[in-house]
Amino acid sequence: MSSSDASPNEIPADGRHHVKSMLMRESLLDKKVMSSTETPVVRMLPFAHVIKIGGRSIIDNGRKATYPLVEALAAALEKFKLVIGLGGGIRSRHVTSIGMDLGLPTGVLAQLRIIDALGNAHLLGTLLAPYGVVAIPPEILGHMLPFFIKSAPGVICNGDPPFSIWEHPPRLGRIPPHRTDAGTFLLAECYGCATHTLIKDVDGLYDADPKANPNANFIKEITVSELKERNLATLPFDRVLIDLLACARQVKCFQIINGLKPHLLEPALRGEHVGTIVRQDASRDATSI
Numbered sequence: 001m002s003s004s005d006a007s008p009n010e011i012p013a014d015g016r017h018h019v020k021s022m023l024m025r026e027s028l029l030d031k032k033v034m035s036s037t038e039t040p041v042v043r044m045l046p047f048a049h050v051i052k053i054g055g056r057s058i059i060d061n062g063r064k065a066t067y068p069l070v071e072a073l074a075a076a077l078e079k080f081k082l083v084i085g086l087g088g089g090i091r092s093r094h095v096t097s098i099g100m101d102l103g104l105p106t107g108v109l110a111q112l113r114i115i116d117a118l119g120n121a122h123l124l125g126t127l128l129a130p131y132g133v134v135a136i137p138p139e140i141l142g143h144m145l146p147f148f149i150k151s152a153p154g155v156i157c158n159g160d161p162p163f164s165i166w167e168h169p170p171r172l173g174r175i176p177p178h179r180t181d182a183g184t185f186l187l188a189e190c191y192g193c194a195t196h197t198l199i200k201d202v203d204g205l206y207d208a209d210p211k212a213n214p215n216a217n218f219i220k221e222i223t224v225s226e227l228k229e230r231n232l233a234t235l236p237f238d239r240v241l242i243d244l245l246a247c248a249r250q251v252k253c254f255q256i257i258n259g260l261k262p263h264l265l266e267p268a269l270r271g272e273h274v275g276t277i278v279r280q281d282a283s284r285d286a287t288s289i
Contacts, residue, residue, distance in 0.1 A: 041249045043192025043250060044190075044192055045145070045146060045192060046192050048149050048194060049081065049193060049194050050085065050184050051184075051199060052086075052087065052159050052185075052196075053199045053259065054198075055086060055090070055120045056087065056089040057199070058199065058201065058259045059124065060090050065260060066124070066127070068262045069262045070124070070128060071262065072263065072265045072266070073265070075266065076266050076269060080266075081149055082153070082154035082155075083155055083188075084124070084155070085156075085180060085183060086121040086156065086158055087117055087120065087179070088120060088180065092113045092117065096109055096175060099112055100175075106167050106170065107163075107165035107166060108165065109167075109176050110167035113160055114160045114162070114164070117158035120158070121156050125156045133156055134152045135155070135156045138158060138162060141157050145191065158183075161183035161186055177238065178238070178240055182238045184196065185245070185251065189248050189249070189250050192250040193251070195254075195255070196251050196255075197268050197269070198254060200256055200259060201258065202258060204220070205222065205235070205276040207219060208233070208234070218276075220276060221278075222276070223279050224242055224246045224278070227242055236256055245278065252279065253277055254277075255273075255274075255275050256275045256276045257275035
C-alpha cells in the first residue's frame with residue numbers, strides 16, 4: 001500500500017504526520033464545502049458601537065456642523081463605547097480627481113484617500129481629546145482596538161479599509177469602491193459590534209437626491225433585495241455596502257441619520273428608528289452566495 005492510500009489515522013511509511021482538518025482534502029472552490037463552513041462567529045466587541053462621520057457632510061462644514069456633533073458625541077461617550085471612523089471629504093475627492101487625471105490605478109487612488117480621512121480623524125480626535133477619546137494610527141488599529149476600547153470611552157480612526165493597492169477594481173470607472181462607509185461597516189462586522197451608524201447631512205435614504213430634487217420621497221426602511229431591485233441612481237453611502245450587508249454574519253443592518261440634527265445620535269445608538277434603516281434580507285441563504 002502506498003503512502004497516499006493510508007488512512008488519515010495511519011502514519012505513512014516515510015514518517016510524515018498530517019494535521020487533521022476538515023478542509024485538508026477539500027477544494028475551497030466547491031460550493032458544498034463553502035456552505036459547510038457556516039458556523040457561529042465570535043463577537044469580539046458586542047458592547048461597542050461603530051459610527052461613521054462624513055467628511056464632506058460634517059467636517060467640511062466647519063464649526064457650525066462639527067461643534068454641535070462633538071457635544072452630542074461627548075454626551076454619548078458617557079453611556080456608550082464608541083468607535084468613530086472619519087471620511088476624507090472634499091480633499092479626498094480632490095486628490096482622487098487629480099489621480100484620475102494622471103491615470104493612476106484604483107489601488108493607488110485608494111491609498112491616497114486614506115491620508116485625507118486620517119487627517120479628519122486627527123481633527124475630530126483633537127476636539128474629543130478632553131473626553132478621553134484616543135486617535136489610533138491605522139497601523140495598529142486592527143490589533144490594538146480591543147485594548148483601547150476597553151481603556152478609553154471611545155476611539156477614533158480613519159474610516160477607509162486598508163486595501164490600498166489591493167483595492168478591488170470597480171465595475172465602472174476607477175474610483176475605489178470600498179471607501180469609508182464600507183470600511184467602518186467591515187470593522188463593525190469583524191468585531192461583532194452592536195450597531196453601525198452612518199452620520200450624513202441628510203435625514204436618510206431618498207428615491208432621488210433630496211438636495212437636487214425637493215420632491216424626493218424619503219425611504220424610512222428597506223431591505224438589501226428591495227434596494228437592489230430599485231437600483232436607485234444615487235445613494236448617500238458607498239454602493240458596495242449593499243453587497244457587504246447581504247453577506248454579513250454579525251451586523252444585520254445599519255442606520256443613516258442626519259448629523260446636522262445631533263440630538264438623534266443617542267436614540268440611534270439605543271436602537272431607535274430615527275433615520276433610514278437598511279436591513280439584511282431575513283432569508284439570507286449561504287448556499288446562494
